[in-house]
Amino acid sequence: MLSKAKDFLRRQVRGAQRASQYPLLLPHHTLTETGIKTISGDNVPLSPTTRAILAQSDGRTRLADIAKKAKASKADVIKTQDDGLILIWRSEVPAEAPQISHHPHSIVISPHLDDAALSCGGRMLGDQAVLVVNVFSKTAWWRFGIGDDQREKIQTCREMEENLVARLSGAAMVALGLPEALLRGYPMEDVFGRVREEPSSSTATQIFLSNVTVTTENPLSHWYLPLGVGNHVDHILTRDAAISVLRQAAIKETHVHFYEDLPYAAKLGPTADFSGNVHGFILHEEILEIDELLTWKLELLRAYWSQFRWSELAELGVYARAIGESAAEICWGPSEKSA
Numbered sequence: 001m002l003s004k005a006k007d008f009l010r011r012q013v014r015g016a017q018r019a020s021q022y023p024l025l026l027p028h029h030t031l032t033e034t035g036i037k038t039i040s041g042d043n044v045p046l047s048p049t050t051r052a053i054l055a056q057s058d059g060r061t062r063l064a065d066i067a068k069k070a071k072a073s074k075a076d077v078i079k080t081q082d083d084g085l086i087l088i089w090r091s092e093v094p095a096e097a098p099q100i101s102h103h104p105h106s107i108v109i110s111p112h113l114d115d116a117a118l119s120c121g122g123r124m125l126g127d128q129a130v131l132v133v134n135v136f137s138k139t140a141w142w143r144f145g146i147g148d149d150q151r152e153k154i155q156t157c158r159e160m161e162e163n164l165v166a167r168l169s170g171a172a173m174v175a176l177g178l179p180e181a182l183l184r185g186y187p188m189e190d191v192f193g194r195v196r197e198e199p200s201s202s203t204a205t206q207i208f209l210s211n212v213t214v215t216t217e218n219p220l221s222h223w224y225l226p227l228g229v230g231n232h233v234d235h236i237l238t239r240d241a242a243i244s245v246l247r248q249a250a251i252k253e254t255h256v257h258f259y260e261d262l263p264y265a266a267k268l269g270p271t272a273d274f275s276g277n278v279h280g281f282i283l284h285e286e287i288l289e290i291d292e293l294l295t296w297k298l299e300l301l302r303a304y305w306s307q308f309r310w311s312e313l314a315e316l317g318v319y320a321r322a323i324g325e326s327a328a329e330i331c332w333g334p335s336e337k338s339a
Contacts, residue, residue: 015074023086024059024093027160028305039157040144053077057086059093087302097166104131108224111135111238113162114304119259121297122290122329130171136234137175140182142306157306164303181233195233222255227277230264257331266319274332283332291326
C-alpha cells in the first residue's frame with residue numbers, strides 16, 4: 001500500500017515537471033479498438049482513458065494537453081511511460097530521420113543498430129553534427145521468441161527503433177547491411193568468443209573500403225570505434241576493419257577514439273582499465289561529462305524496447321554516474337603507438 005502511494009506521488013511530481021514535454025507512442029505498439037497489439041504479437045487490453053492517452057501521444061502534443069483532452073491526470077500519462085508504452089521527449093519529434101547535409105564532426109562506427117546510442121548517446125545528443133555508421137545492420141535478435149519465421153518482423157522492428165533514435169537524437173545514420181553473427185552461422189554461445197575465419201571477416205573491411213569516401217571527404221571528423229569490451233565477434237570485426245580503413249585513409253590517430261561498449265563495460269564496473277584493449281595502441285581515458293544529458297540519453301534508449309527492459313537501461317544510468325565526478329561517457333584515445 002505504501003509503495004503504491006509513493007509511486008502515485010512520484011508520478012504526480014513527474015507529471016508536473018514534464019507537462020510541457022512531448023509523449024510519443026513507441027512504434028512497437030499498434031492501437032486497436034480495445035487496447036494495443038505489440039510487435040511481439042501480444043494483445044493488451046487497456047482502459048478507455050489509457051487508450052485515449054496513447055491515441056494522442058504523437059510526439060507533437062504536449063503532455064498537459066494530452067491529459068486534458070483524454071480527461072486524465074498528468075500522472076496517468078506518466079503511468080503509460082512506466083508501463084513501457086510511450087517515451088516522453090524534450091521537444092517535438094520530427095516526422096523524418098535527418099539526412100547527411102554537411103560534414104559530420106563525429107562519426108560513430110556502430111556494430112549493430114543499437115550500439116552507438118547505448119555507448120555514445122550523450123555525445124549524439126550533445127553534438128549536432130553526428131553520423132552513425134551501422135555495420136552489421138541485418139539482424140536476427142530481440143528479447144522475444146527467435147526463429148526463422150520471425151526474422152522479417154525482427155528486422156522491421158529494429159529498423160523502426162533506429163529510425164526513431166535518429167529522429168530523437170538528430171544523428172544521421174547509414175546502414176552497411178552486413179548480417180550479424182547469428183546470421184553467419186554463429187550459435188548464441190559462440191557470439192562472445194573467438195572470431196572465426198570466415199568470408200565475412202574480410203567483407204567488413206571491403207565494405208568500409210567501398211565507403212572510403214566517407215573518410216577522405218571528412219578528414220577533420222573524429223571517429224569513434226568500439227573497444228571490443230565483451231568480445232562480441234561483431235564488435236571485434238567492426239573495430240579492426242575500421243582501424244584498417246582509417247589507416248589506409250591516413251586519418252590522424254588523434255582523431256580516432258574507442259568507446260566503451262555498453263552494457264558490457266558496465267558489467268565490469270567503473271574501475272575497469274581498458275588501456276590495453278586494442279592491439280597496437282596504448283590508450284588513455286577521455287571523459288565526456290553528460291550530466292545534463294543523462295536523463296535524455298536514457299529516455300532515448302527507451303526506443304530499444306525490443307532489446308531492453310527499463311531496469312536494464314536504468315543500470316546504465318548507475319554506471320554513468322559512477323565513472324566520473326558527474327555522469328559521463330568514457331572513450332579511450334591513443335596516447336602513443338606501441339612497438
